[in-house]
Amino acid sequence: MAKEIHHPTTEQIDLSAVLDAMSDPTRRDIVLRLVEVGEENCSGFSEFGSKTNLTYHYARLREAGITSTRIEGTQRLISLRLNDLEMRFPGLMTAILAAAPRSKT
Amino acid sequence: MAKEIHHPTTEQIDLSAVLDAMSDPTRRDIVLRLVEVGEENCSGFSEFGSKTNLTYHYARLREAGITSTRIEGTQRLISLRLNDLEMRFPGLMTAILAAAPRSKT
DNA sequence: CAAGTAGTTCAACGACTATTGAATTTTTGC
DNA sequence: GCAAAAATTCAATAGTCGTTGAACTACTTG
Numbered sequence: 535m536a537k538e539i540h541h542p543t544t545e546q547i548d549l550s551a552v553l554d555a556m557s558d559p560t561r562r563d564i565v566l567r568l569v570e571v572g573e574e575n576c577s578g579f580s581e582f583g584s585k586t587n588l589t590y591h592y593a594r595l596r597e598a599g600i601t602s603t604r605i606e607g608t609q610r611l612i613s614l615r616l617n618d619l620e621m622r623f624p625g626l627m628t629a630i631l632a633a634a635p636r637s638k639t
Numbered sequence: 640m641a642k643e644i645h646h647p648t649t650e651q652i653d654l655s656a657v658l659d660a661m662s663d664p665t666r667r668d669i670v671l672r673l674v675e676v677g678e679e680n681c682s683g684f685s686e687f688g689s690k691t692n693l694t695y696h697y698a699r700l701r702e703a704g705i706t707s708t709r710i711e712g713t714q715r716l717i718s719l720r721l722n723d724l725e726m727r728f729p730g731l732m733t734a735i736l737a738a739a740p741r742s743k744t
Numbered sequence: 745c746a747a748g749t750a751g752t753t754c755a756a757c758g759a760c761t762a763t764t765g766a767a768t769t770t771t772t773g774c
Numbered sequence: 775g776c777a778a779a780a781a782t783t784c785a786a787t788a789g790t791c792g793t794t795g796a797a798c799t800a801c802t803t804g
Contacts, residue, residue, distance in 0.1 A: 549738050550662050557658035587763055608771045608780050623738040633654050633728040692793055694752055713750050713801045
């Protein structure tokens, strides 16, 4: 059966966890890419690090409530939980994303 | 002569450093208090931790560009660099402070 | 000058972070 | 069923984080 992947509920999203997750440049790159493309599988971020290392960052983003992961066949599709984040901390992600410089144009 | 205390210029303020600094609950408590009182000496935060520990947090806030410290006689007065922060990352501190729960009413 | 006050520095600690490589699981297509 | 593809798990690493207590510096006032 499909492996259960843990996601915090909107209420469970913690400010410290969000800020901590967004303080890492690699994770911000991942998030910025997701803003552009909407949903992406894990292989779509290979320029940002090794597969193993990315798995680690995906987990941190997901556990912080920033991303949502769904399994489709052999791949996992990652997307942003912007609505949930906006409900929980209005304006926060918008401000962080506006402040974040994109590494590639 | 007065000990030189390092403060980053507005342009030097780094997003990772700001988010990292604000991800710690003790440091958020300090910042929230500063929002209320404007300027405070180091002894004004004793409820948030031991003297040694607070010195550590003051340094992190100052080096991230969040606070400014000036020496007056035997005490150091800490204040927020809200204008600088607003110039560098518009809306960011506002959103973080709005999201931050106060620990004491 | 001596004593008190304000705050820092230092070394130490356990815990966590980001990164890596090798081994493993899970699903799909032949 | 077998092999390739997608991604994770695990153990190990070096480095950083938050916290502590003891020792120190610097300024002020008697």
